[in-house]
Amino acid sequence: MTDLLKIWGERLRSEGYRLTRARRAILEALAAGESHMTPEELHRQARRRHRSLGLVTVYRTLALLEKLNLVQRVHQGALSCHSFIAVRLPTGHHHHLVCRTCGRVEEFPDCALDDVLRRLQARTGFAIESHHVEVVGRCPECQ
Amino acid sequence: MTDLLKIWGERLRSEGYRLTRARRAILEALAAGESHMTPEELHRQARRRHRSLGLVTVYRTLALLEKLNLVQRVHQGALSCHSFIAVRLPTGHHHHLVCRTCGRVEEFPDCALDDVLRRLQARTGFAIESHHVEVVGRCPECQ
DNA sequence: ATATTAATGAAAAATTTTTTCAATAAGGCA
DNA sequence: TGCCTTATTGAAAAAATTTTTCATTAATAT
16 A cells, blocks of 8 residues: 555656645545545545645545546446545556445456447447446445 | 337336426426436426426436436546436446537447456455446547 | 745635425326 | 315525635745
């Protein structure tokens, strides 16, 4: 996890952003989180490291991290549209397998979906640019 | 499209809900829409049929229709978490292919995904219950 | 150390969604 | 048909969420 932090820090720097105390606290909370968190929840967590952290900064930082692809939103049907989770698989495209009970999120790679998409593209004439997959179930512990 | 309306009406009735003027207006707007709409947009459209329709009723009706699986939310990354579109493929599971430019939504069936999910389930130990796929691209007209 | 300027936090504003409640109208039934 | 019951509605208010503004702070290059 410390590894993740370092990588993220470097990434921010290399993009010309400053690595502030507020951002560090938010990144740490994200890296520690096993489950997706709303801005509010993330704020609560991150404040354990940085007491005076404002919720506004959480919103701003999430927007930044989302732009840089360091976090991803978690969608499931109606809910959780505004929950975020750290992106851990650094290489390539991946998706989320979310536990309905404990909220734990597992990343899984893209494999085998390409085929489906290629056929879809051929059949519909759409120029496919991106896709988003989310799978919900119960993790081994929660079953 | 008129067909769709009739089916929806019957479905509401059979579930014990009343087919009111407000709901009819909302259903018509949804059935006519080629693209996903936010509650606000839907309200604007539906009011052309029913002038005094309140936005609250749109929210309530969407919640109901979502519960009955007559509409689905459209997600794409950060945006559109709160946009809805009518479910047209009546049988079985399907997903959305969304045009980035004009917002048009095409439904496509589930085929070939089952395999991917079966393998995922075997590998992770999750009991997979549902999934959500959304593909974004540009439709033939918009390319 | 200092200067530059991006980033922060607080407050206010804007936006979105939900709740409350009295009035209305849908659908069943005589 | 016309009445009765009760789900549904719309308006207003409240709650929740997100964004903007702006003076202050602190991260980084020098």
